[in-house]
Every structure is written in C-alpha cells, then in structure tokens.
Amino acid sequence: MDFYKLTRPLLFRLDPEKAHHLTLAGLRMLTRLKADSLLSPGIHSEPVEVMGIKFPNRIGLAAGLDKAGNCISGFGAMGFGSVEVGTITPLPQNGNPKPRLFRIREREAIINRMGFNNPGIDAALKNIANSRKGFAGIVGINIGKNKDTDNSQAIDDYLTCFRKAYPSADYIAVNISSPNTVGLRELQLPETARNLLLSLKQEQQKLHEESGKYVPFAVKIAPDMESRQILALADLFNDVQIDAVIATNTTIRRDNLQGVPHENEKGGLSGSPLARQSTEVIAALYKAMDKAIPIIGAGGIDSAKQARAKIEAGAKLVQIYTGLIYRGPSLVNELLNAKL
Numbered sequence: 366m367d368f369y370k371l372t373r374p375l376l377f378r379l380d381p382e383k384a385h386h387l388t389l390a391g392l393r394m395l396t397r398l399k400a401d402s403l404l405s406p407g408i409h410s411e412p413v414e415v416m417g418i419k420f421p422n423r424i425g426l427a428a429g430l431d432k433a434g435n436c437i438s439g440f441g442a443m444g445f446g447s448v449e450v451g452t453i454t455p456l457p458q459n460g461n462p463k464p465r466l467f468r469i470r471e472r473e474a475i476i477n478r479m480g481f482n483n484p485g486i487d488a489a490l491k492n493i494a495n496s497r498k499g500f501a502g503i504v505g506i507n508i509g510k511n512k513d514t515d516n517s518q519a520i521d522d523y524l525t526c527f528r529k530a531y532p533s534a535d536y537i538a539v540n541i542s543s544p545n546t547v548g549l550r551e552l553q554l555p556e557t558a559r560n561l562l563l564s565l566k567q568e569q570q571k572l573h574e575e576s577g578k579y580v581p582f583a584v585k586i587a588p589d590m591e592s593r594q595i596l597a598l599a600d601l602f603n604d605v606q607i608d609a610v611i612a613t614n615t616t617i618r619r620d621n622l623q624g625v626p627h628e629n630e631k632g633g634l635s636g637s638p639l640a641r642q643s644t645e646v647i648a649a650l651y652k653a654m655d656k657a658i659p660i661i662g663a664g665g666i667d668s669a670k671q672a673r674a675k676i677e678a679g680a681k682l683v684q685i686y687t688g689l690i691y692r693g694p695s696l697v698n699e700l701l702n703a704k705l
Contacts, residue, residue, distance in 0.1 A: 369693025381466040392439035408701040416581040422446035427684035428507035434493035441500035444697040451507030455525045457485035467627040478632030506530040507538040542587035542614040555597045581608030588613035599653035611661045613643040636687035640665025651679025669703035
C-alpha cells in the first residue's frame with residue numbers, strides 16, 4: 366500500500382511549510398519507533414564509486430529538505446544511497462519572512478525563498494550524529510554563508526563551516542548558487558569563485574594532513590547561466606581540480622509558468638519545469654570539464670526517464686527533492702528498480 370498516496374491530499378491542504386515540518390516529524394517518529402522499515406523498498410542496488418567514495422546506489426536526497434540534519438536514517442529507509450543535509454551556515458538563522466514556500470501543482474513544481482533557515486553548524490552536527498545512526502549510506506553536508514555576512518567576508522563563513530563539518534561529513538557541498546540569499550550568486554562568478562575554491566582546497570589539504578582523512582567537496586551551481594559562463598566555470602573547476610560539481614540549484618526563470626497561480630512569486634523554482642534546463646547544463650559541463658571531475662545531477666527528476674537523461678548527459682549520481690514531494694517514496698522505488 367502506498368501510504369504517501371493516501372496522505373498526500375491531506376498534506377496538500379496544509380500550508381506547504383507546515384506540511385513539510387509535519388512530514389519530517391512523522392518520519393522522525395517512525396525512526397524512533399523503529400518502524401521506518403515500512404518505507405523500505407527492499408531492492409538491492411549496485412554500489413558506485415564517485416569522489417573516491419562508495420555510494421550504495423546513485424540516488425541521493427538533495428539539500429533543502431532536511432535542513433537541520435534530523436531525518437537521515439529515515440530517508441535512508443526509503444532507499445536513498447546518500448542524504449545531503451543543509452544548507453548550513455556558521456550561525457543559526459531564521460531565513461526569509463513567511464510565506465516563502467509555494468506549490469505549483471499544475472506543473473509539479475515548487476517555488477521557495479526560504480533563505481538558508483537552519484540551526485547553525487554546531488547544532489546541525491549534533492543532529493547529524495544522532496540521526497545518521499543506522500544509516501549505511503553517504504552523508505553530505507551542504508554549507509553556505511550567513512545572510513548578514515558581506516560577500517567580501519564570505520570565505521570566512523565557508524571556511525568555518527568547512528572545518529567544523531570535515532570530521533563528520535562524507536563529502537561537503539559548497540552552495541554558491543541559491544537565489545534566496547541576496548548576492549550569493551555573485552560568488553560563482555569565476556573571478557570570485559577562484560579565491561573561494563582555492564582557499565577551500567588549501568584548507569582541505571591541511572585537514573587531510575592533520576587527520577589522515579580526505580573529505581571531498583562538491584560545488585553546487587545555478588542553472589541560470591549563459592554558455593560562456595558555464596565554460597568559464599568548467600575551466601576554473603579544471604584548474605582548481607575540485608572533487609565534484611552539483612548541477613543544478615533552482616532557477617529564477619519562469620518560462621513554463623505563465624497563467625498558473627504563484628507564477629510571480631520570487632524565489633527559486635524547482636521541479637518538472639527545471640528538468641531540461643538542468644540537463645543542458647550537465648551536458649555542457651561534461652563536454653568542457655575534466656572527466657576526472659564527476660557531476661551530480663539534480664533538477665526536475667520525477668521519473669526514471671528523467672534520471673536516466675541526467676546520467677546520459679554526464680552525471681554519475683542524481684539527487685531528488687521536489688519529485689519526492691509530489692510522488693513520495695514510490696519515486697525512490699522506481700529509480701532503484703530502473704537500475705540506473
């Protein structure tokens with residue numbers, strides 16, 4: 366029985382953010398009661414090595430759903446091979462004013478302008494330590510800067526989170542592409558990104574030498590770039606030799622939303638309308654970038670067909686978020702059955 370199909374109509378009557386918190390609370394309850402096995406697809410999948418890490422399967426949960434790191438083992442029970450927590454900032458912050466999350470049911474999409482609401486890196490790491498117990502998959506920690514930190518000081522925020530996350534993370538994702546923190550996307554301009562990435566690579570090397578543990582980091586980029594910008598970033602990634610790229614974050618474009626409710630809400634659009642755009646970015650990156658740098662594909666994956674399109678474009682792993690909101694755990698089951 367698909368329990369999510371039964372409960373979704375009730376959840377969709379609620380405010381989207383209230384439904385989000387209620388769903389996560391239910392997932393935590395199932396975990397505490399050791400009943401999260403009800404979510405398990407029970408499908409054996411082949412592991413894949415990416416960034417020097419063995420992932421149980423290619424299917425990951427994208428950052429943004431478990432912002433505080435409270436539900437890792439619950440999502441693992443759904444069949445996810447990896448869970449990316451965050452985005453996490455050095456200090457706690459409430460994010461942008463509500464309402465800030467909108468369903469676009471007609472397009473199976475979501476617009477959000479959450480604004481990195483999270484408990485801060487110290488509290489998040491405590492949550493992660495507790496909620497990953499029993500999870501055999503990979504945990505990524507997605508990091509960003511606080512809203513009040515000027516871009517000229519952004520490197521300090523990323524380094525703070527990077528150092529603190531390093532002992533706990535299997536990999537770290539560097540978010541420089543959310544449209545919901547003013548000015549953040551300026552950090553992915555090649556001339557700005559170079560300083561940030563070189564600083565992180567230097568810190569990574571230092572921590573590796575001190576701990577003996579190598580934690581790779583991926584850079585998460587936006588889909589709203591012209592070809593020349595994508596190529597410039599590819600050149601930069603080749604030069605710096607980052608460990609991976611996550612393509613892509615949400616979009617500020619509204620090409621496919623004319624005439625639907627909430628079409629003019631500010632924020633990042635995710636879901637089905639983003640699918641082609643993100644796949645095109647993956648293909649362009651794959652063509653221009655060193656093949657030693659893997660791509661993690663995200664954006665509009667709501668079926669095995671869409672996931673396969675990302676992999677055929679050059680992605681080694683895929684991540685889902687909005688598709689899970691509309692289809693529930695059955696989507697994970699479908700992707701695992703497809704043996705991507």
